[in-house]
């Protein structure tokens with residue numbers, strides 16, 4: 001039985017519910033990134049108030065620190081971080097390609113250097129699943145092999161084949177009945193490789209097939225083309241998770257191509273760099289034009305930051321390196337994304353998605 005039920009279709013955009021062991025998550029949804037068990041500068045209770053139903057944490061990073069023993073001692077990741085809503089865990093396939101772990105990918109898995117004690121260890125598909133089983137997340141992701149952006153087709157072909165082989169091993173190693181398991185389709189910008197991977201994953205039998213390897217430099221048009229190509233070969237009720245995207249226009253574009261869920265550190269990272277989402281496009285709070293401007297960040301936003309603080313005050317906090325600037329700006333950006341998602345859901349339910357998209361895009365520029 002599928003864990004995903006489509007409720008409204010405003011073709012190809014749709015709303016639905018993802019059924020996890022402990023309940024349901026309304027789709028489409030965006031997951032704030034809690035890599036180490038916390039979303040940067042935002043408390044869990046604020047996420048709850050904003051109606052976020054899910055965050056994504058990183059299995060590999062939690063495994064390194066604080067380590068499984070500490071998290072198991074607390075009763076699992078939910079209890080450790082005191083978050084009773086849903087948690088996805090990323091296997092860490094993305095981190096494993098970063099140079100500072102000195103990774104070496106072989107068919108066995110990825111050999112890497114633990115940055116804390118400099119020991120060399122192997123993260124295999126089986127190990128990655130064992131870690132996620134112990135963390136007790138609601139949705140685990142397979143270990144995939146993601147090449148860096150802009151590689152040769154032969155590199156993407158190799159990684160596609162390896163990702164399929166690793167996915168089989170992840171599936172065989174997965175024993176936690178309370179946890180869904182998603183496969184990840186790789187293949188870069190090559191639609192045929194992505195389709196080959198997605199078909200193979202469907203055959204292995206996952207609760208969902210995600211698309212990985214985005215948010216690292218590809219053109220938006222390529223991403224939408226790949227989503228459309230993969231959706232052609234996936235079952236209609238596959239919950240389509242597009243990993244690593246978090247800008248307002250990308251989320252809107254991906255949903256218009258039938259995507260259901262997303263995660264990205266982009267909104268909070270942008271906030272820390274003073275780049276603010278508004279209904280009229282991005283605003284740079286550090287610019288001198290904001291120095292004496294008593295208007296809110298976004299007149300159309302009803303978050304507490306926009307209700308209580310002026311651009312002038314936020315500009316001052318930002319320019320003087322006050323920590324509260326990061327807290328307030330991060331809150332607004334993440335609220336903006338959640339509000340966008342809610343408006344998208346409503347527009348799909350009312351059969352007005354195309355109209356909503358056009359109107360949002362024309363203002364956002």
Ligand SMILES: [Zn+2]
Pocket residue numbers: 297298301302303304305306307332335
């Ligand atoms: Zn706001």
